[in-house]
Amino acid sequence: MRRRDALSGLMVGLLPSMGRALPGAPEAAAEAVQVAPAGPGPQSWDSVFRLAARLRRLGQDGLDTVAYAIPPDAMGSSEPAAFHAAVYHAANAALADLVQGRLRQPTGRGDILRDPSAVDFSRWQAELVGAAEPAALIDRAANLPEGAALLRAELAKAGGLVASGGWRPIPPGNTLEPGMQDQARVPALRERLRAEDPVLAAARDGGATFDAALEAAVRRWQAASGLEVDGKVGPITQGLLNRPASGRVSQIRAALDMRRNAMRPGDERRIEVNIPDYVLTVQEGDRVLLKMNVIVGKPERATPTMRVRMTTVQFNPTWGVPERNAREDLLPRFRRDPAGMAAKGFRLYSVVGGERVEVNPASVDWSSIRQDRFPYLIRQDAGDGNALGRIKFIMPNNDDIYLHDTPDRSLFGRPDRAFSSGCIRLSQPNELLNIVLEGMGWDAARVQRAYDSRQTQSVGLRRPLPVRLHYSTVVTEGSRVRVRPDIYGLDLAYVREMDRGGVRVAAAGGAGR
Secondary structure: OOHHHHHHHHHHHHHHHOOOOOOOOOHHHHHHHOOOOOOOOOOOHHHHHHHHHHHOOHHHHOOOHHHHOOOOOHHHHHOHHHHHHHHHHHHHHHHHHHHHOOOOOOOOOOOOOEOHHHOOHHHHHHHHHHOOOHHHHHHHHHOOOOOHHHHHHHHHHHHHHHHOOOOOOOOOOOOEOOOOEOOOHHHHHHHHHHOOOHHHHHOOOOOOEOOHHHHHHHHHHHHHOOOOOOOOEOHHHHHHHOOOHHHHHHHHHHHHHHHOOEOOOOOOEEEEEEOOOOEEEEEEOOEEEEEEEEEEEOHHHOOOOEEEEEEEEEEOOOEEOOHHHHHHHHHHHHHHOHHHHHHOOEEEEEEEOOEEEEEOHHHOOHHHOOHHHOOOEEEEOOOOOOOOOOEEEEOOOOOOOOEEOOOOOOOOOOOOOEEEOOOEEEOOHHHHHHHHOOOOOOOHHHHHHHHHOOOOEEEEEEEEEEEEEEOOOEEEEOOEEEEOOOOOOHHHHHHHHHHOOOOOOOOOOOOOO
């Protein structure tokens, strides 16, 4: 029986009791839910079916419809009271997730804070109960996050690509450049970009030739992905092009949920580091005072997410080398050239009787030193060659993460910048220094004297600055969505946790758990 026929038959049976509870509706069930009206009137029963239909489209909002136990429409004919209650159970749980976030506090994500004071969920529940068109309320809740319309459109596009089989990988090989011919790789590249680029899809097929239309499409894709825009398909561009479409779906789903009821920054000056975008900004409200490229931790030494405050700057810092860096990074260099390491300011210490004793690196039989039993402490003196450069920005935290200068400037132009051991290297440390010391009497001459002294000097900030190290692979800029690689797999972990939540149970008078 079609839904309209089923509905007509159902309405005939309900006409004598309209305005009261649905026939057979147990009052105890309604009291337990406290989110459903006693029963729809003649003009509103269709709205329950529309609400159920809207809930079945929660996938377009990045939520898994399986989590909400949405009843089939056929149940509206066979068990109208149960159908009505089940739809509102599902709607209440979905509404809670849309308004407050499916993951109220994601595991291990110090960068994500919900704002309980911003949402009076009981008002949303009351509106759900009284709404003549409850599906419209779900729509409104779905559009609450910043950039939701853009993200939902991008999710629909990515979901469509997955549904159509995604894209086949571009075969490996050397860098593809404009003008080249390749019978296998160029057509594969063209097919891959056509899946996302309507301009290229409408252009003439250049076959095996890397023609101007394909070059323009590569440049558009690189710009949208935050890569160096050179029109060439090297290993970095090809690696990102070959990411499965399903990964993009996960990233956008995570981005939508992370933005739900997110704590909004105030007008206070703050530092934001977007780890997978490799960018630091200093902001006041919505105004950007400084933006720079940064280098973050490599995947095996990931930069942790956190919210802290910068309290101190240190001129000419020494570097107390962490044990892991000493074992994995410096031991091979000491084995090759102990004298050279000493010349670069690295000092070796052993602890004897509780006292730290300096050891001459040239006196050590480095071939006998094992990585799993490294017996020394290492410190690098302040100086031009120090790994922390000439300035260190201290923000106390349990992971000993800080921002710092670096003598190696060669990597900041790379589109992928996950090379550090966890701390954040700055491309413009002096510009950041000027901002954090503002109003403290530190002009350019005084700063230069501090550098020239070659002495380690710490300066407490008059106004400690909030710092947020966050992980946002999906960035909206105007009408454009950029999706950066999920370098640490945190988006995938987020979505797995979302989907492990199981079926939501609508709590009486409150949000889903």
